[in-house]
Amino acid sequence: MKFIFFLLSPLLLFATSDFITPMEYASQLYKNPRGIGCQKCHGNNGEGMLIAKYVHKNRKKSFVAPRINNVPFKKFYKIVNSRTKGMPRYFLTKQEVAALYFYLHPNDKKKMKNVK
């Protein structure tokens, strides 16, 4: 009996991973997008964050990751997959970027449908 359970357990794992909701998937991707998690700089909900303060040429400066939960999808997609000052470059598929966008705009279902 134990043996049968052992044989079936990988199937059980698969079965449960199939049942994560799109939002759970999106939230995991936001925190682990094959690279440093977006929340480390942009905050848990993309609200933006102060990363560091420093002095440059006797002037106080701050390095800030901007708010990203109000960026339109086209711009969002372009920036995530390009080289941007201060931000690491990611290599995410359109579906993955769409999932991140969905995570940051949970009420924006209409726009999600236009994403392919």
Ligand code: HEC
């Ligand atoms: C190391 C910190 C860091 C991480 C990690 C990071 N970003 Fe950024 N991001 C920045 C900084 C800094 C800017 C501002 C760049 C600039 O002003 O040119 C930025 C800009 C952006 C912008 C443009 C915002 C605007 O209005 O111009 C988007 C969209 C964005 N990030 C999305 C993401 C997503 C999605 C992830 C995760 C896949 C992510 N970022 C991870 C630091 C980070």
